[in-house]
Amino acid sequence: MKIGFDPLMHPSDKSYATRLAELLARYAPDHEYTCDARRLSECDLYHGIRRLRSAEKGDPKQVVVLFDLNFLRHPAMWPLPERWLRVRAIRTGCLHADCVVTVRAEYKRELTRRLRLDERKIRVLPSLGVLTEHESGSPCAEEKIRRKYMLPNRFLLMVGTNEPGHHQKTVIDGMIGTGGDFNLVICGRRTAYADQLLAYVRENHLATKVSFVYEPGPADLEAIYGMACGLLYLPDKDVSPLPVVGGLRHGLPMLLSDVPLNRETAGDAALYADPASVDGVARSVRRLLHDDALRQELCARASVQAGHYSAPALAHELEELYAAL
Numbered sequence: 001m002k003i004g005f006d007p008l009m010h011p012s013d014k015s016y017a018t019r020l021a022e023l024l025a026r027y028a029p030d031h032e033y034t035c036d037a038r039r040l041s042e043c044d045l046y047h048g049i050r051r052l053r054s055a056e057k058g059d060p061k062q063v064v065v066l067f068d069l070n071f072l073r074h075p076a077m078w079p080l081p082e083r084w085l086r087v088r089a090i091r092t093g094c095l096h097a098d099c100v101v102t103v104r105a106e107y108k109r110e111l112t113r114r115l116r117l118d119e120r121k122i123r124v125l126p127s128l129g130v131l132t133e134h135e136s137g138s139p140c141a142e143e144k145i146r147r148k149y150m151l152p153n154r155f156l157l158m159v160g161t162n163e164p165g166h167h168q169k170t171v172i173d174g175m176i177g178t179g180g181d182f183n184l185v186i187c188g189r190r191t192a193y194a195d196q197l198l199a200y201v202r203e204n205h206l207a208t209k210v211s212f213v214y215e216p217g218p219a220d221l222e223a224i225y226g227m228a229c230g231l232l233y234l235p236d237k238d239v240s241p242l243p244v245v246g247g248l249r250h251g252l253p254m255l256l257s258d259v260p261l262n263r264e265t266a267g268d269a270a271l272y273a274d275p276a277s278v279d280g281v282a283r284s285v286r287r288l289l290h291d292d293a294l295r296q297e298l299c300a301r302a303s304v305q306a307g308h309y310s311a312p313a314l315a316h317e318l319e320e321l322y323a324a325l
Contacts, residue, residue, distance in 0.1 A: 001031045001045060002032045002044050003043060003045045003047070004033075004035070004039065004045070004060070005018075005020060005034070005035045006035075006049070009047050009048055009065060011067065017047070019131055020131060021034070023314065026315075027314075028316075028319050043060045045062075046060045046061065046063070047065060048064070049089055061098045061099075062098050063097060063098065063099045063321070064101070066094075069110060071086055071087050072110065075087055091115060094115055095117070097121070099121055099122075099321060099325060100121060100122045100123070101122075101123045101124075102123075103126050104124065104261065123321060125318075126241065127308060127309045127310075127314040127317070130245045131314075132242075132245075141223055145223035145227070146227060149211065149220075150211070151213075152183040152185075154183060154229050155182070155185045155227075155229065156231070156289070157224060157225065157228035157230070158184060158185065158187070158231075159231065159233055160187075160233060161188050161235075162186070162190065162197065163191060163193050163238075164193060166235045167235070167257070168234075169197060171285070172206065174285060175206055175209065175210070176204050177278070180210075183209055183211070185210075185213060186210065187216060187221065187224060188214070189214065190214040194214070229252075229253075229289075230253045230289065230295075231247035232256075233257065233262070234275035239261045240261075244266050245306070245309050247266075247270075247302065248266065248269060248302045248303075248306035248309065252299070253270075253288050254266060254269070254298065254302070255271045255284045266302075271284050
């Protein structure tokens with residue numbers, strides 16, 4: 001089967017279609033894949049919003065992948081003319097597609113309700129939202145990164161945007177209450193709030209316990225994950241599955257904010273807490289650090305859950321989808 005991908009199938013990642021085609025060519029080589037817009041009408045199956053016509057072969061099967069529902073939830077993100085065209089194009093694409101794929105279960109429910117789509121033609125494939133492959137770093141490479149950022153030997157990693165909604169301060173307040181009995185490494189973009197957090201850490205004499213790493217590259221971040229003894233990810237908004245999948249792939253015990261996407265991504269492979277509760281987060285952190293039986297159980301569950309986000313698993317799921325159309 002010849003399968004085509006609209007080069008712009010992802011709204012914010014121009015390389016997504018190419019990377020997906022390369023992944024499938026590696027793990028599902030029985031088909032032919034192309035991202036060449038000039039050849040899409042020759043395909044038997046096509047990933048994209050716009051409808052393709054082929055007088056010679058008949059219309060190809062169409063799969064629409066929705067990575068978010070901003071066109072329904074936040075239409076004001078675009079100027080009025082563009083908004084109308086975008087919403088109309090996506091609605092029409094979904095209604096005429098042979099299959100609509102979403103990356104979250106709640107999106108399926110919302111599409112069924114708001115667009116009146118037949119739920120039988122909607123598939124949920126969370127792994128399409130985290131199209132990255134895990135590559136373990138060597139101990140030598142990790143030690144080089146440790147020295148580069150002057151990281152401690154044992155630490156909890158906290159990943160996320162340095163903004164109040166990601167609750168870095170909740171963890172720091174818990175450290176203040178316990179005398180800072182563990183090391184914390186905070187990774188994220190440098191913001192004005194990050195500078196406030198750094199000042200707060202220094203005021204409370206935790207500068208030797210809390211390290212900030214601003215915008216590490218993908219390879220450096222992978223190495224930092226590999227050195228961590230646990231992951232904290234506590235947003236109450238702007239939640240992404242990527243940090244959690246990173247923790248799963250590295251087999252880390254994790255403490256996550258109790259929000260639907262985190263539970264959907266990690267399942268029973270994590271502890272959950274109200275991110276605004278200093279006492280609740282502090283108690284969970286102590287369990288994560290000191291309960292060896294719990295740590296071993298969470299690590300084992302993480303390894304199992306990570307299998308759902310592997311490249312071979314994604315290729316297998318897509319092959320099953322193609323065969324069913």
